[in-house]
Amino acid sequence: MTDYIATRDAYGKALAKLGEGDSRVVVLDADLSGSTKTGIFAKKFPERFFNMGVAEQDLIGTAAGFALAGKIPFASSFAMFAVGRAWEIVRNSVAYPHLNVKICASHAGLTVGEDGASHQIIEDLALTRVMPGMTVLVPADATETEQMVKAAAAHEGPVYIRLGRSKVPQLFDSSYQFKIGKANVIREGKDILLIACGIMVAPTLEAARTLETQGIAATVVNCASIKPLDADTIIPLAKKIGTVLTLEEHSIIGGLGSAICELLGEFPGIAVHRHGVNDEWGQSAPAEVLLKHYKLMPEDIVERVKKVRGQT
Amino acid sequence: MPSSEKIKELQEISRQLRMDVLQMLHKAKSGHTGGPLGMMEMMVALYFYKMHHDPKNPLWEDRDRFILANGHTAPALYACLAHAGYFPKSEFQNLRQLGSPLQGHPKRKPEWGIEMSTGSLGQGLSIANGLALAARLDKRSTRIYSMHSDGEAQEGMLWEGAMSAGFRKLDNRCCLLDFNNVQIDGFNKDIKDVSPLDEKFRAFGWQVFTIDGNNMEEVVSALDEAEKVKGKPTMIIAKTLIGKGVSIFENKPAYHGVTPSDAELELALEELNRITPS
Ligand SMILES: Cc1ncc(C[n+]2csc(CCOP(=O)(O)OP(=O)(O)O)c2C)c(N)n1
Numbered sequence: 105m106t107d108y109i110a111t112r113d114a115y116g117k118a119l120a121k122l123g124e125g126d127s128r129v130v131v132l133d134a135d136l137s138g139s140t141k142t143g144i145f146a147k148k149f150p151e152r153f154f155n156m157g158v159a160e161q162d163l164i165g166t167a168a169g170f171a172l173a174g175k176i177p178f179a180s181s182f183a184m185f186a187v188g189r190a191w192e193i194v195r196n197s198v199a200y201p202h203l204n205v206k207i208c209a210s211h212a213g214l215t216v217g218e219d220g221a222s223h224q225i226i227e228d229l230a231l232t233r234v235m236p237g238m239t240v241l242v243p244a245d246a247t248e249t250e251q252m253v254k255a256a257a258a259h260e261g262p263v264y265i266r267l268g269r270s271k272v273p274q275l276f277d278s279s280y281q282f283k284i285g286k287a288n289v290i291r292e293g294k295d296i297l298l299i300a301c302g303i304m305v306a307p308t309l310e311a312a313r314t315l316e317t318q319g320i321a322a323t324v325v326n327c328a329s330i331k332p333l334d335a336d337t338i339i340p341l342a343k344k345i346g347t348v349l350t351l352e353e354h355s356i357i358g359g360l361g362s363a364i365c366e367l368l369g370e371f372p373g374i375a376v377h378r379h380g381v382n383d384e385w386g387q388s389a390p391a392e393v394l395l396k397h398y399k400l401m402p403e404d405i406v407e408r409v410k411k412v413r414g415q416t
Numbered sequence: 417m418p419s420s421e422k423i424k425e426l427q428e429i430s431r432q433l434r435m436d437v438l439q440m441l442h443k444a445k446s447g448h449t450g451g452p453l454g455m456m457e458m459m460v461a462l463y464f465y466k467m468h469h470d471p472k473n474p475l476w477e478d479r480d481r482f483i484l485a486n487g488h489t490a491p492a493l494y495a496c497l498a499h500a501g502y503f504p505k506s507e508f509q510n511l512r513q514l515g516s517p518l519q520g521h522p523k524r525k526p527e528w529g530i531e532m533s534t535g536s537l538g539q540g541l542s543i544a545n546g547l548a549l550a551a552r553l554d555k556r557s558t559r560i561y562s563m564h565s566d567g568e569a570q571e572g573m574l575w576e577g578a579m580s581a582g583f584r585k586l587d588n589r590c591c592l593l594d595f596n597n598v599q600i601d602g603f604n605k606d607i608k609d610v611s612p613l614d615e616k617f618r619a620f621g622w623q624v625f626t627i628d629g630n631n632m633e634e635v636v637s638a639l640d641e642a643e644k645v646k647g648k649p650t651m652i653i654a655k656t657l658i659g660k661g662v663s664i665f666e667n668k669p670a671y672h673g674v675t676p677s678d679a680e681l682e683l684a685l686e687e688l689n690r691i692t693p694s
Contacts (some may be wrong), residue, residue: 151553161542161573165542169546197539200523201532
């Protein structure tokens, strides 16, 4: 039986653990600590938790001040607000001075669900990735989230971690090793290279298993480190396999797919296809309904792989 | 209250640093002239009277911190830092030039006393609050100062920070607000009046002092008084004259963001040279 745990839950727990070992860790939220799960830390370390109220610009700015004083601030809200509303503060007061602020934002992507497009940021990877010196990470499951939070705290500099609302299957056990700047090959096959991140890793694996039964062998890479990208792993694989499909619960403009295109664009003989949210807005519906509607289910991936193979 | 000799000394530093500002801006041929001249007394009072800092040990953990929220007035900060000994005045030559640490708007370089990158208005108050909260957590007795401007008070984020500092009773926080009535497009009262600022900050839980920001005695005594305030952050609303010290620049929105020509520089230096502290 597979366990299902939301990455935000794993984040809350990891944060509380981190707080035990390092007194420099402070946590800030903007009136969403129940949803972002920073409440777990707040309960344990009330003196190191700061609820900034519904004020995301103040949230990020205050976190920057904490970092100037040598603290390791984790600033959390919904991704829409933490990097959407406060984008320019993140740029000018965190990334430009290269401060040690960790922005761990939950409820990214379509899977916020019923709240609709105003809350469904499918642009956050584009918005954060573009800032020099910013590390951008997307965990695929709870195990990876926990390791990522630890790695982010140990890393000197600004980090963005994209967390989701919905429960996702546990893909990795404790033998899994996340490293900033490292992509993980989690399945091998010669016919197509599938590069996925976040909640798309599980359906991509499922699709790969289905494809196997139909005679198509896929390599699946979990690309949790969007920036820095693991060129050493991805380039040789792409050169060898030739056909690449990227998968993300993000706009196909500016996210993982774009990053991979930027990386592989210089090499002849490699075709990169992007699967994600096309240039359109989200809408209200339960998460599963949205994933179906926007063609992010395993069967959609199978279909897309076949189409891509027909084209190349 | 310091002696009248000390006040005279601070006035004399202000006079010299105004000349430094004009010269570096003239060399750079771009930048903001009015603001730095108008707030010089406050900057000088902070760096040469009030703040605990050590140019020989710039990263001293217990130093007071200063955040220049209205970053376009960077030349005033650079003049103070060089005069204090953080870096040589010869660096003024490179203001706004490629590769220079003296960027058009402050770029963080704590070894030179530049505590934070600023320039986008409205962000400094929250940043300084973060420093103040960290100091409180670490039980340090340091004070966190920040400088703001009246145009900046039109930014929503400034009020988010004001609300936080008031709510959290940050009495290690002292803000100075350069109320010169001028912003880029003209007079503040014609564009979007920010008055009454004292009532607004009081309503947010601040202790407010309103002073003549070009009067060194008033500036110094407000900074002293601010230190005695317990349980609240302090806002010093300083009425100033933009372009202070140079008659052709004073109270002229047109000089907010232009630099002196050769002739203007000559005139200005002559005028500043004539002033002797009374
Ligand atoms: C967020 C932001 N918007 C616009 C600007 C451009 N800008 C620079 S100075 C300024 C005028 C602000 O007036 P004030 O801060 O009162 O400056 P002073 O006239 O006192 O120098 C503006 C709009 C900016 N630096 N930051």
